[in-house]
Amino acid sequence: xxxxxxPPARILIxxxxxxxxxxxxxxxxxxxxxxxxxxxxxxxxxxxxxAEGSASVPRLLRNHRWQSWDWGVGAPGAWRSFDPGRPxxxxxxxxxxxxxRPLADVALWVELDDATRKRRALARDGxxxxxxxxxxAAQEIEFIAREHPRDLADAVIDGRSAAIxxxxxxxxxx
Numbered sequence: 001x002x003x004x005x006x007p008p009a010r011i012l013i014x015x016x017x018x019x020x021x022x023x024x025x026x027x028x029x030x031x032x033x034x035x036x037x038x039x040x041x042x043x044x045x046x047x048x049x050x051a052e053g054s055a056s057v058p059r060l061l062r063n064h065r066w067q068s069w070d071w072g073v074g075a076p077g078a079w080r081s082f083d084p085g086r087p088x089x090x091x092x093x094x095x096x097x098x099x100x101r102p103l104a105d106v107a108l109w110v111e112l113d114d115a116t117r118k119r120r121a122l123a124r125d126g127x128x129x130x131x132x133x134x135x136x137a138a139q140e141i142e143f144i145a146r147e148h149p150r151d152l153a154d155a156v157i158d159g160r161s162a163a164i165x166x167x168x169x170x171x172x173x174x
Contacts, residue, residue, distance in 0.1 A: 008034075008087040010061060010103060014096035014149045015110030016140050017133075018117030018124070020159030024110055025091035036082045040092020042068045045076070047132045050139035054094025054147075061090070061103040093140055096149040109153035112160060 011028070015021045022039065029035045043066055044053035060066040064084045070077035082088050090100075096107045112120075122130055129136075143149070150156060 008085060009105045011087070011089045012057070012095045012100060012104045012107045013089060013091040013110060014093065014108070014153070015112070015157075015159060016117055016144075017093060017136060018119070018121030019110040019112040020120075020157075021091045021093075021110045024108070024157065024159070025089050029089055032087065035087040035089055038066070038082060038088060038090045040090070040095055042066075042080070043092075045069050046071075046074060047135060048139070050094050050136070050143055053092065054097050054143060055099070057090060057095055057097065057100040058103055061088075061100065094143055094147075094149075096152050097143075097147045098152065101152045107149075107153045108155055108157050109150045110157045110159040111150070112158070116160070 013021050013025050013028075025037055025039070029037045038060065040053045040057070043056050043060075044050060046069065049069070056066055060082075065079060065081040067079050068077040069075075090104075096104075096109065101107055118133065122133070
């Protein structure tokens with residue numbers, strides 16, 4: 001079973017903003033007490049940083065550490081790490097790329113219709129995100145066209161419900 005494997009599992013969860021990636025990742029980590037969560041929101045170097053955040057995933061999987069982004073001051077923040085002896089879940093837009101996929105055991109793509117995604121994301125983040133929605137969406141489209149993350153995924157997960165997504169993810173994990 002993947003959950004109990006040695007070395008510990010590495011799971012990538014990707015999908016567009018508001019699709020349910022974070023909910024799925026949190027539910028998975030809550031159900032798997034030894035797992036650690038790395039959120040790409042903590043790595044993107046500002047609102048224009050999707051490509052750079054994505055490029056950092058292979059490095060963090062190899063080195064078990066990354067430099068966070070301090071959104072409050074708009075500058076690099078503290079260095080963080082995860083325990084390579086425990087499973088890790090990396091979630092965020094750009095987590096699943098051609099460079100990161102070979103370093104992971106399981107890759108999931110979370111999918112949801114555009115209107116629901118936007119409604120969820122803006123309800124979650126409010127005005128701080130609303131002014132950046134179009135620019136971020138353009139970066140997502142560029143990333144998807146370049147990397148084809150959905151095609152790299154082991155499973156495509158319906159993001160409408162965290163419970164349904166968790167059940168589908170567990171089935172994929174074995």
